[in-house]
Amino acid sequence: xxxxxxxxxxxxxxxxxxxxxxxxxxxxxxxxxxxxxxxxxxxxxxxxxxxxxxxxxxxxxxxxxxxxxxxxxxxxxxxxxxxxxxxxxxxxxxxxxxxxxxxxxxxxxxxxxxxxxxxxxxxxxxxxxxxxxxxxxxxxxxxxxxxxxxxxxxxxxxxxxxxxxxxxxxxxxxxxxxxxxxxxxxxxxxxxxxxxxxxxxxxxxxxxxxxxxxxxxxxxxxxxxxxxxxxxxxxxxxxxxxxxxxxxxxxxxxxxxxxxxxxxxxxxxxxxxxxxxxxxxxxxxxxxxxxxxxxxxxxxxxxxxxxxxxxxxxxxxxxxxxxxxxxxxxxxxxxxxxxxxxxxxxxxxxxxxxxxxxxxxxxxxxxxxxxxxxxxxxxxxxxxxxxxxxxxxxxxxxxxxxxxx
Amino acid sequence: xxxxxxxxxxxxxxxxxxxxxxxxxxxxxxxxxxxxxxxxxxxxxxxxxxxxxxxxxxxxxxxxxxxxxxxxxxxxxxxxxxxxxxxxxxxxxxxxxxxxxxxxxxxxxxxxxxxxxxxxxxxxxxxxxxxxxxxxxxxxxxxxxxxxxxxxxxxxxxxxxxxxxxxxxxxxxxxxxxxxxxxxxxxxxxxxxxxxxxxxxxxxxxxxxxxxxxxxxxxxxxxxxxxxxxxxxxxxxxxxxxxxxxxxxxxxxxxxxxxxxxxxxxxxxxxxxxxxxxxxxxxxxxxxxxxxxxxxxxxxxxxxxxxxxxxxxxxxxxxxxxxxxxxxxxxxxxxxxxxxxxxxxxxxxxxxxxxxxxxxxxxxxxxxxxxxxxxxxxxxxxxxxxxxxxxxxxxxxxxxxxxxxxxxxxxxxxxxxxxxxxxxxxxxxxxxxxxxxxxxxxxxxxxxxxxxxxxxxxxxxxxxxxxxxxxxxxxxxxxxxxxxxxxxxxxxxxxxxxxxxxxxxxxxxxxxxxxxxxxxxxxxxxxxxxxxxxxxxxxxxxxxxxxxxxxx
Numbered sequence: 001x002x003x004x005x006x007x008x009x010x011x012x013x014x015x016x017x018x019x020x021x022x023x024x025x026x027x028x029x030x031x032x033x034x035x036x037x038x039x040x041x042x043x044x045x046x047x048x049x050x051x052x053x054x055x056x057x058x059x060x061x062x063x064x065x066x067x068x069x070x071x072x073x074x075x076x077x078x079x080x081x082x083x084x085x086x087x088x089x090x091x092x093x094x095x096x097x098x099x100x101x102x103x104x105x106x107x108x109x110x111x112x113x114x115x116x117x118x119x120x121x122x123x124x125x126x127x128x129x130x131x132x133x134x135x136x137x138x139x140x141x142x143x144x145x146x147x148x149x150x151x152x153x154x155x156x157x158x159x160x161x162x163x164x165x166x167x168x169x170x171x172x173x174x175x176x177x178x179x180x181x182x183x184x185x186x187x188x189x190x191x192x193x194x195x196x197x198x199x200x201x202x203x204x205x206x207x208x209x210x211x212x213x214x215x216x217x218x219x220x221x222x223x224x225x226x227x228x229x230x231x232x233x234x235x236x237x238x239x240x241x242x243x244x245x246x247x248x249x250x251x252x253x254x255x256x257x258x259x260x261x262x263x264x265x266x267x268x269x270x271x272x273x274x275x276x277x278x279x280x281x282x283x284x285x286x287x288x289x290x291x292x293x294x295x296x297x298x299x300x301x302x303x304x305x306x307x308x309x310x311x312x313x314x315x316x317x318x319x320x321x322x323x324x325x326x327x328x329x330x331x332x333x334x335x336x337x338x339x340x341x342x343x344x345x346x347x348x349x350x351x352x353x354x355x356x357x358x359x360x361x362x363x364x365x366x367x368x369x370x371x372x373x374x375x376x377x378x379x380x381x382x383x384x385x386x387x388x389x390x391x392x393x394x395x396x397x398x399x400x401x402x403x404x405x
Numbered sequence: 406x407x408x409x410x411x412x413x414x415x416x417x418x419x420x421x422x423x424x425x426x427x428x429x430x431x432x433x434x435x436x437x438x439x440x441x442x443x444x445x446x447x448x449x450x451x452x453x454x455x456x457x458x459x460x461x462x463x464x465x466x467x468x469x470x471x472x473x474x475x476x477x478x479x480x481x482x483x484x485x486x487x488x489x490x491x492x493x494x495x496x497x498x499x500x501x502x503x504x505x506x507x508x509x510x511x512x513x514x515x516x517x518x519x520x521x522x523x524x525x526x527x528x529x530x531x532x533x534x535x536x537x538x539x540x541x542x543x544x545x546x547x548x549x550x551x552x553x554x555x556x557x558x559x560x561x562x563x564x565x566x567x568x569x570x571x572x573x574x575x576x577x578x579x580x581x582x583x584x585x586x587x588x589x590x591x592x593x594x595x596x597x598x599x600x601x602x603x604x605x606x607x608x609x610x611x612x613x614x615x616x617x618x619x620x621x622x623x624x625x626x627x628x629x630x631x632x633x634x635x636x637x638x639x640x641x642x643x644x645x646x647x648x649x650x651x652x653x654x655x656x657x658x659x660x661x662x663x664x665x666x667x668x669x670x671x672x673x674x675x676x677x678x679x680x681x682x683x684x685x686x687x688x689x690x691x692x693x694x695x696x697x698x699x700x701x702x703x704x705x706x707x708x709x710x711x712x713x714x715x716x717x718x719x720x721x722x723x724x725x726x727x728x729x730x731x732x733x734x735x736x737x738x739x740x741x742x743x744x745x746x747x748x749x750x751x752x753x754x755x756x757x758x759x760x761x762x763x764x765x766x767x768x769x770x771x772x773x774x775x776x777x778x779x780x781x782x783x784x785x786x787x788x789x790x791x792x793x794x795x796x797x798x799x800x801x802x803x804x805x806x807x808x809x810x811x812x813x814x815x816x817x818x819x820x821x822x823x824x825x826x827x828x829x830x831x832x833x834x835x836x837x838x839x840x841x842x843x844x845x846x847x848x849x850x851x852x853x854x855x856x857x858x859x860x861x862x863x864x865x866x867x868x869x870x871x872x873x874x875x876x877x878x879x880x881x882x883x884x885x886x887x888x889x890x891x892x893x894x895x896x897x898x899x900x901x902x903x904x905x906x907x908x909x910x911x912x913x914x915x916x917x918x919x920x921x922x923x924x925x926x927x928x929x930x931x932x933x934x935x936x937x938x939x940x941x942x943x944x945x946x947x948x949x950x951x952x953x954x955x956x957x
Contacts, residue, residue, distance in 0.1 A: 033440075034440070034441065035440050035441060035442040036440040036442055036443055036445055037442055037445065037449045037451075039440070040448075040449045040451070040664070041449055041451040041452075043664055044449070044450070044451050044452045044661045044662050044664065045451070045452055045661070047452075047661040047664065048452045048661035051658050051659060051661070052658050053658075054658060059470060059473075059474040060466070060470060063465075063466035063467075063469040063470045063474075064463075064466050066465065066466070066469055067463050067464075067465035067466035067469065070465050071463070071465065072608075072609060073609050074608055074609040074610040074611065099608040099609070099611075100608075101607070102607035102608070103607070128622065131621070131625065132622065132625060279751075279755055279756075280727040280754070280755050281727070282748050282751070282755050283748050336743065336747050336748030337743070337748065338740040338741070338743040338744040338748075339735070339736075339739075339740040339743075340726065340728060340734075341734045341735055343740065343744075345744060345747075
């Protein structure tokens, strides 16, 4: 059998390629060659003549597919993680984006929730202007939240006070964000927000059945606002979407001018966030204080009042659980980092209140909650946050596609 | 096509049959153990490799594969396959024996990689943007038209990255790897012109002319000195046709000379030790480079470790992450341990103290554990390193004297002498730790010689890491070895308490015959040491070492 030249030659090659000891040191089956160099040369000649077949394992194929999805392309579909409107429940989203210019992108994206909340947006962003300091953008969109909740004003409401309304909003704005230095932020935007409020869907009564304009300011109105806002902040977090160090101390002034009637108002938001890494970011102590205060005595429609209760404020309470002209929420998190590649855990505590008068915005009568959460994150984003929390109204499970703060 | 497929199937069948039959070959010794040209001083590359085509290895699939799958040969405990019969790695297009194999001077360590002049003074001409990696940089021609890859220090960390490249390039060249010839230089943006044909691809599918503001955008990411200039490391364009990176497993199917699966190359397995010494954590395919070059009238593929700047305590954009070198990016056991303990189950990286200078970053030698060191992802060649591979590598690391290490650190051209001293100090401490960790993992005997009456050797555990001599002394069992059949016939035993063991009387073989000696160091603290088998061939009345097997 071994007399066939091709077979014996093949065996030499096979031995070279397959033996368990060194190719350059292997005992070689009897062959025509006198030197090891000749044996190896024969094997190399054989490989040239008959190269091994190109193969791709299943793992290689899958990793190529994943890599293809994650590699930036000039045009691509993408999964979209966000919220239509707080309280919409489990949400799926997708978009189609494309790049243009040097540092500009545009996308059309949409979201749909298990409660039939819908959103569609077209957005564009252009960065790296003014030596990399300026980012500008524009957005137009429409959303519909048919089961938005209203529980009345103040902190003394109960769950059974819930009424629903169907909020439809068409909106568009242009924004600019300037970073004069790495740690300062000046931002502004001007936009149009047109609201159409209809009878609510779902198990709770519709809002017009349970409330009046006296108990739900602006009930029956459908304002269209020119909404202008300006922000000044010190921001040295690594990213707003995920950070283990740094802080954000900022104020934002909002001006809502109604183009078709009353209900003009101004609001001031003040936010303080501080992340304190401990022992090389083994742990992170994160703190947040956020105050929203309506300026002057202007009436604010109930659906635009500052509110608490959702996955990022009082986390154990239903979305929009507390509304009034002023709000205050404070949070503290003890975070630990099982995997620096992409997993954080947190034990958190929230406290907050809403108030009709600014002087009542104090530490008396706060609602509290606590909980534990897991976050899957990237270097700059938190695409999945799952939290279980407990407050005076029971347990609450939160799924979110954004950082808590 | 059908014929080609049939040939491939036939070749595959032959490989399978040969693998199944290998134990038979080994037992009956079907072929000679040693050829007359053993041990090979150079790995033969006999076939023209001019048809090797460029290949890409994308970063994300490469990372995913290494993080979540086991690449390469699944067989455990496979002896390296690029070694010759005396357990050494011969020179090749992968590796050149330098330190330890030869007496290198300090000047050779510092300047040995330099083959031509540094960048010529005068104006630079930008020719293309940097296409890989995260550090700021671009490709440019100097005033003499020589092409260089310029890489800058990241903003906020002057000198860190450029010094790391300058120092690591010298260390890895001295260790034996092909390196990109590198110089520290200084770039004045006012002295940089943009070639009219230079282009940039700002997004996939789009290409346009390169502009001045593109250059300024790159330089905004770089550390700028007070005089408006930028320190950079200039890497000379390597000769030959670039055909992409190599992988740390498998072999290039289009390179007929590439017979050894890369995970079984000792020259790559040794990076477990060399990487630990220098903290070369970014061991991805993208940091390697293959080029087709002409050598002795034929084309061969030359293999480079490039971008060895992710070393010591600094990365492309600043100090290393705390856990780099200590944990893989994806390490489920550590993750679960921290998850359930609320983070209180601490790992060493969380408490190890550093003397942190911005030019050096996070790099320490006092608590360094070479055996626990890991790169960012499991690298197939490294995870297959055996004790004989790490011993071989440790011999080379410990061959760097303090003077050579400090001279290499000086090549970093630090403006702060404390940074140069710190880098040198840490490298020396880590070198010593590597010696302690690996030189006593196997029977630590080297440099065997036989003069017909006595066998002599060196004990590197006593010489280098100052372990006491083995308390049970040395013993040797002598055999006449039949090279054709592989059979051994005992000739007797002898013992010694010194590094010389006398042969028993009557030990002799004829001209062209072989002598095998199983040499053991008996030490009560190292019961796992197995005898080293050494083989001598009698030629012209003298004895030549032709075989050495440290581990089965």
